[in-house]
Each structure stands twice: as structure tokens, then as C-alpha cells.
Amino acid sequence: MHSLLLSNLFWGFGWVVVLIIDVLALIYIPRDRKPTAAMAWLLLILIVPLVGLVIYLLIGNFRLPAKRRNEQARIDEIIRSRVQRGGDDPGWPRWFQRVAEQNETLTSLPAVAGNGASLIDDYQASMDAMAAAIDTANDWVHVEFYIVAWDDTTRGFFSAMERAVQRGVTVRLLADFIATRKIPNSDKTFAELDRIGVKWSFMLPVQPFKGKFQRPDLRNHRKLLVVDGRVGFMGSQNLISRDYNSPKNIKRGLKWQELMTRLDGPVVAQVNTVFLSDWVIETGEDVSASEHLAASDIAPAAENLTCQLVPSGPAYETENNLRLFLSLIHAATERVILTSPYFVPDEAMVYAITTACQRGLDVQLFVSEIGDQGLVYHAQRSYYRTLLAAGVRIFLYPAPFILHAKHFSIDDDVAVIGSSNMDIRSFSLNAEMSMLVRGASFVQAMRRVEQKYRDAGRELTLEEWEREPAHSTFLDGLARLTSALN
Template sequence: MKNLYAIINWLFLVSYWLLIAGITLRIMIKRRSAPSAMAWLLIIYIIPLIGIVAYLLFGELNLGKNRAERNKALWLSTVRWIEEFKECSYLFASEHSEVARSLFQLCKYRQGIGGLKGNQTKLITNTDDVMLSLIHDIGLAKKNIEMVFYTWQIGGLVDQVAEELMAASRRGVCCRLMLDSVGSIEFFRSPYPVILRTAGIYVVEALHVNLLRVFFHRADLRQHRKIILIDNYVAYTGSMNMVDPRFFKQHAGIGQWIDIMVRIEGPVATSIGSIFSCDWEVETGERILSSPPNINITKFEKEASHAIQVIASGPGFPEGVIHQALLMSIYAAQKRLVMTTPYLVPSDDLLYAICTAAQRGVSVHIIVPRYNDSMLVSWASRAFFAELLESGVLIHQFEDGLLHTKSVLVDGQLSLVGTVNLDMRSLWLNFEITLVIDNNDFGKDLERAQEDYISRSRIIEATAWAKRPYWQRIVERLFYFFSPLL
């Protein structure tokens, strides 16, 4: 009996160390940043069993077998669509401002498609205005309405949007709605999915979390895009979820969420629609990507035309392109750089680029909320403040709610607006979307919004920050350790 126990113990120990060695090899073989790899290795060696389980759940970008197969099958049709779209050469911008030229060239190389002209954009900074504009556009829809959101929460003006969407479906408009399983968990537990489906709306729960299959696809991979597409010609995107701030997370004690959205008319809507089509096919297996429509841009050619590039990220899309775009934008800045983000946990490259911009004389402003809905991210963000402040970066803490706007404005000309937070999850993991807009008039609109945020913020003084309690520094460094994983 003793020999049997000895053999079992020996087999257990061998299996245990082989498992750790196998996971170590997987971490080292996978292409990832050195800080991320070191963080995973330390977690696995310090708390082995918990660390191994955590890595199997969250350590690798795994779509799951079915989604991965659909993603692979989708690639050839997407390439054909891009080539067909590129034949409409009159849609593509040939001239860009000096600050934007290199970034648009990068996006063209990485994504296979250039920036589009003939677009008319409108920056909407008030949630009620977004909802009312959307309700109006849905009421005019004739062919199709497609939406994807991370969060949809019933209540307030959101219910009016839902009513208008159901009315559109009843009059024959094809309506598709895709919502993230985790972000919209309360919605899927409510009667609303049945109500919308009864009205003829296709409702899909994206990236559904199944406890029985958590080891077969990454559980924390999220559909974080916010897209509305109407008749393949009008589109909305930005930071706003389908929520009414007066009803959303009121118990959190952080105030109402502050967001922006961009309403677009023009060929960029077609590009955004192709991204939705890819997401829809990967999730459902249904192919809805059709040939690019014949688009007339002449009515905007006489006005201020906005050259726009759409950057999409997530599994199946060019890896790291949003990260590259942010780096190029920061290095292109010559006079003024303003960034707004609710979650500031930048990569080492981004941190270095921001600090370098301030050190070479660029006026750099970062606007973050003073109070955050994520304790982990809030503490991790503070670990970066000292280095930023020492470099001359001005950090403004927004005090009038949770500033959820994600934006970058370079020299008043080049704007980046979308769903991407300055953290590892947005930059390397989630399905995200960003608009790159090369237009001075739009830049002025975004600048006004950012100046309004600054007027409602408290600036952090470098001397005062250096005197913060020592225990806070310890907590900051503790959460900084997990920043590559956030």
C-alpha cells in the first residue's frame, strides 16, 4: 500500500511539474510583450494552481473552434470585397494634412484600404441628442438597420429607441442587433430579447460565456464595439453604449457617464458595415457581406469633406494596428496633444511616446475621470502619474461624472475617436473600432468638447502628487504589476 501511495505521489509531482513546464513553454512561445509574459510567469510560479487555471482561461486569444473556422473562411471573401471596393477609386482621398499623412499610409498598408473622402460628420456630445438623432434616423430607414453594442440597458430614451426599432422592423426594414453577453447580461435576463425577436428583429448574444466551455475559448474576450448602421449610408460610432445615463449604474456613486458619438454620412458607412458583417458572420455563421454599393459623394464635395479611415481590431483583424496608430499620432504631434480616456493603463511604448512628446515641447493633456467604476484600473492608472507628471504632461481629473469618452486630438487637425481605452485589453484583445478623421473643422468641434471636460476637471499638481501617502504608492505598484493583464 505504501508503495502504491509513493507511486501516486511521484506521478502527481511529475504531472504537476510537467504541467508547469508546458504552460511556461506556451507563454514563452506565444508572441507577447515581455512585461505580460513575465507577469504570467510570476503568477504561475507564486500561486501555481490558481495561476495555471487563470492562464488557461485568460492567457491566450482563443475564439473557440466554431468562431475560428468561420473567421478563417471569412478571410477570402473579405479580401475580394476590399479589392472590389478599391475599384471605386473616386471614393479614396489622395491628399492629407502633414500631421495625418503617415498615419493614413500606415492604415492603408496594414488594412489594405485607404482613407475615404466625401463624408459628412457630426460630433454629438450630449447623450439625449444622440438618442433623438438616432430615433429620427431609424424612422427614416428603408432597407436595413444594424447595431452592435457592449451594453444595452433598458430605461429612459433607450426604450424609445427600441420602440422605433420595432416599428422599423414591422414596416419591413431588416434589423439586426448584436450585444455582448457580459456587458448586456441584464438585458438578456429581461423580457426584452423575446419582445424584440417577436417584432422581427434578429437579436444575437455575442461571445456567450458558457461555464462548461470556458477552457475552449477565452472567457474575457469581449465585443466592445459601438456601431449603428442605417441603409448602408448613415453610421454612428463612438464611446456611448445604448444606455440612458440617468438610469445607468446609479448605485456606483460615480455620477452619470459622459460620452460622445460621431454621426457619419458617406462611404465610410460602407466600410463600417463591412466590419459589422464580419462580426455577424463569425458569431452566427450567416454571411451578409454584399458587394459595395454605388455611392454618390458629389453632394459633399462642395462642402468641407472629411477624410476618414476606420480601424478595427480584434481576432481576425490586423494585430496591433490601433496601438501603432496611437503611437504614430503621438509622435506626429508638434504643438498640442489632448487625450481623454476612462482607463489609463498604457503600454510601455505608449507611455514613452507620451512622455517624449511633452519633453520635446508639445503641450500634452490627459483627461481621466477622478472616480472610476473599476478599482483595479483606477489604482493601476495612478502608477503612471508620477512619470507622466515628471515629463511635463498635464493630467486633468474630471469631477462631473465618469468621463467615458475615448479621444485623441493632434494639433487641432487629426482626431481619433472610438471605443478604444488606453489599456491592454482594448489595444490587444477586444473587438474595438476607431475613426481617424483628418479635418480641421471636426478637430475644432472635438477641441471644444475636450476644453469643456478640462473646465470641469481638477489638475494634478506634481508637487502635491509627490507628497501622497506611502501606502498609496505601495497599492499603486501592486496593481501596476497586473497592468499587462488588465
């Protein structure tokens, strides 16, 4: 009788704990969270309460700590006070004026004219071009990449940094803490940076014993280089070998296909502003007085493109990149061409894309035929039928390449390029950087890149997709559910 009473008390206590967890989850989880994400979290906690609670406590907070968010807000106010507000060019369409105004409201960075931008889709050529730019440095070099590795591919880049330091140039480098440290032999990378005299720091370090901690999977995913404020680079490519030095990738023969852009003109000041913001947040050192040029001090480029940088991430109050993407898709009148290695859209983007098809637009999506991340790959596939049925043309870039480029274009004169994937992680959890470009010459260059994708790959049809085996689409649907846990 005594053991039965204890057993009943144990189970009764357990049910009370589960009830309390469920009630608290229903109260707190839906607050300031999208319904799909809230439902995914609630489903997890209702099915496995204790496990779900532990996972939620680890990764349930999709914002950075208040201290970091407040610092980003302080920096944005400084930028807003120092930067001359972008004026509405009478040559801009009204819708473009509104999009530029939206971006400036969210980031403090205005659209600026007088820029040059050239695309580089060759992996090693991009690395060599950045190294050549560093060799022209007279004063300072700013380097920021999600992943940094010293290997045969990046050796020339590191050598250029070393030569710059030897000339008396200050070289500063930021690298994401978790992404870079998990690369094989990462200690050798930072030992080499120390040897050549580069000043470096981690971004978003997970070091709780040093008072540096946030949700562990919040990452800084930006890729940029600025030389003396005159020349800049940005795009999708990390500072690492094309196979990421991963035994798994090497065994599968995987190679990453990227797209970078070389910049000159006033927009380089905006790229540098993003670096300076990240540098002061991570190190506490403000070097903007000595290592920054105002946009007005940078000579305009002959190409005269209008550009606007749009940084985004969990330090901001909203998804700056997602709002930019949605605004452009809704504004398109002829075509929308999207390229993303990890395409896991939220409901708003799915509706925007399928509505564009219903308006009679030519909508195309370029993705990889194979994936390097199982859950993301299957979650992406779960959207194919909806998109194909709506009229989206999907092109698969062939194995063994991972199409890692991140860009899209609308109509004939507006495009976006940067570090942001079109997935829920990039919208909410990663610090990203996208650049809005208005200029027919730039879009024409992007069209040539897109044609290379078509020539290399193949088009996926609805008829082909309908023949997919049930077990495969089951995994797709399951992965789609997990993608909402943000």
C-alpha cells in the same frame, strides 16, 4: 516508516509536477507574447503554480479560435478585392499618407474623402438623434452595441426600431453576449426585440454546449448604427441608461459622460462593412448583397473630411488600434490631447507620450477623478507620476461622472474617435472600432468638447500627487502588475 515513505513520495511527486509546470511555462508562455505580459504570467505561475496554471488555461490565450480568425482574414480579402485602394491625396502630409497606408494594410479599409461628422456629447441627445435617424429608414437598419438594454433612456430608440419594422424595414442588431446578459432584466430586452420583430444575435457567445466558446473575457466592444447606408453613428456610448441600470452605480450616483459622432458620406460604407463582417461571423448569414452601399454610391458631404475606419481586436494578427495611436503620437509636432476612461498603456505608448513631452509638445490627458472598476482605476493611477514628471498635464473629470468618451487629437487637424480605450485590454482583447479623421473643423469641434472637460474638472499636479498616501500607491502598483495578464 510506511507513512513517512508515502509522505516523501507525495511531496516528491508534487515538486516534480511543479517543476514540469514551470518548465512548460518557460517554454510556451513567452511565445508571441509581449515581455511584460509573459513576465506577469510567469510570475503568477511560479508563485502559485497550480492556481496560475488553471487561470492561464482559462484566459491565457489572447486570440480568438483559429476558425474565427480565418473567417476575419477571408472577409478582409473580400473587402480588399472589392474596395478601390485609397490613393495618396497630394494635399495630405507625407506622414499622414503613411499612416493611412498602414491602416489599409492592416484592415483593408482605405482613407476616403467627402465625409461629414458632427459630435454629440449629450447622452440623451445622442440617443434621440439615433432614434430620429432610424425614423428616416426606408430599407434597413444595422445596430451593434457592446451593451443593449431596454429601459427608460433607450425606450425611444426601441420605439423607432419598432416603427421601422412596421414600415417593412429590416432591422438587425448585435449585442455582446456577456456584457449585455449581465445587465439586470436583460431577458426583457431580448423579449422586446422579439416582440417588435428585430433580427438579433449575440456577439462572442460563451456557450460551450453549443460549440461556441473562446477565452471568456474576449469581448466585442464596438458601438455603431447605420441607416440605409446613408447615415452612421459611432463612438463610446452604449445602448443603455446613463447609470447602466446598476444598483451599485445608482447608490454612488454615477453617470457616464460619452461622445458620439454622426456621420454621412463614403465612410458610412466602412462602418457598415464592420457590421456586416460581425454579422456574418456570428450568424453565418451574408447580407452584403442587399444591405450594403459601395462608398462610390454614397453622396459626398459638403464638409469634405477625410476619414478612415480602423477595426481592431483579437481576430486580427496585431493591435491595429495601438499601432494607429502610436503612429499619430509620434507624428505630432505641436500637441497631443488624449481622453480615455481606462488609461493603462503598454510600454510603447508610455514612451511615445513621454517622448512627445521631451520633443516640446503640449501633451494633455483627460481621465475620470473616480473609477467604476477598482483594478483598472488603480492600474491607471500607477502611471500618473511618470506622466506628470515627464510634463503631461492630467485633468480629472469630476465625480459623480465617469468620463467614458474615447478620443484624441494631434496638432490642429487630425483626430481619432471610437470605442477603444487606451488600455491593454482594448489593444489586445476587445474587438474595437476607431475612426481616423483629418479636417480642421472636426478637430475644432473636439477642442470645444475638451474645453468643457477642463471647465468641469481640475488639473492634477505633480506636487499634489506626491502627497498620495503610501497604501494607495501600493494598491496602484499591485493593480498595474495584474493589468499585464493578457
